Amino acid sequence: MAFNVNIRALLDTYANCVSLLKSFGRGREDNGTLAPDTEHEYTRLRKALKSDRSLIKRAYSSQLSESGSRLKKGDGFTPASETDLIVEYNGFAPLNGVVVSRSVTTSQPRIGTLARLNGTSYAVMMIDIDIPTDSPPQTSTILHWMQTGLAPSTVATQLNTTSGPIRAFLLENRANTTAFAPYIGPNPPARVPLSHRYAQVLVDTSALTDEGLEALRAAAGTRRGFDPGAALARAGLEGRVVAGNAYNVTNRGPALAPNATGTGRGRERDGEWDGDGDGDGDERWRCEWDGRFCRGLV
Secondary structure: OHHHHHHHHHHHHHHHHHHHHHHOOOOOOOOOOOOHHHHHHHHHHHHHHHHHHHHHHHHHHHHHHHHHHHHHHOOOOOOOOOOEEEEEEOOEOOOOOOEEOHHHHOOOOEEEEOOOOOOOOEEEEEEEEEEEOOOOOOEEEEEEEEEEEEEEOOOOEEEOOOOOOEEEEEEEOOOOOOOOEOOOOOOOOOEOOOEEEEEEEEEEOOOOOHHHHHHHHHHHOOOEOOOHHHHHHHOOOOOOEEEEEEEEEEOOOOOEOOOOOOOOOOEEEOOEEEOOOOOOOOOOOOEEEOOOEEEEEO
16 A cells, blocks of 8 residues: 555655646746756655655555565465465575566575474475466466475574575484475566566475375476465475575566567576566666665666
8 A cells, every 4th residue: 555655745846846847947047047946846746756766665664564474474375374484595595575686596596494493294385376377367386396304403593685684493304205396486477467576485294204205206296386285285284384584586678478489589498477588586676785685676
């Protein structure tokens, strides 16, 4: 709501700027100076523009954070958890709706929790829940990662995150268990929606049976259209999600038509599209980049 209100305020300010330009010089000779009343209006509008942009930047960042929190808690995605899952990429852990450059997320992350876990075995799943279809705005899903056999550490490790340094208990693949679905980094296609949400959930598999393990393996065999809730139900793991997280990665566009094929620029990989072919995953909007993640609009 605040974001929309601030957008309207900015548009009103721009309208006033246009009116000022139209009235400038009417009935006056252009001597290179501004009349006192015009100078005052110019100064006022300049301050208003700066203020409006600042308000939009803060409201947009807040909207992203709220979106990530709702996603973590189950609004638009199930299963979910109210407990934070730390997903850390080479020194950065994007938390709950942060917009991240594709280049940050190319390699498999480390994951952890803020509190020590009591189980003996865990699995992580990462799902893109905004896969385009030929019937927009309908979307589908794709499984980006499923790793079982993770054991919780008993000692906390310091990590850097988009909210500052934290200490987390990492989950480790000590037995070198082969992933049911090896990690694939985000790569949003140049189709609507250009911005994709990537949800990660941690599941307690301490009591998983052999039959349940095979059910998970079978579910991971089909990445496109992956239904995490159904997969966990078939494995007997309903209600076993213990932590969650989500972040956004965006293709800068322009968006192709729903039925467009991969002609011209771009290339398709694992069911997703890098629209301009350079693989950098830059955001469609302008951002303040700290090299690896977006702090908001400028």
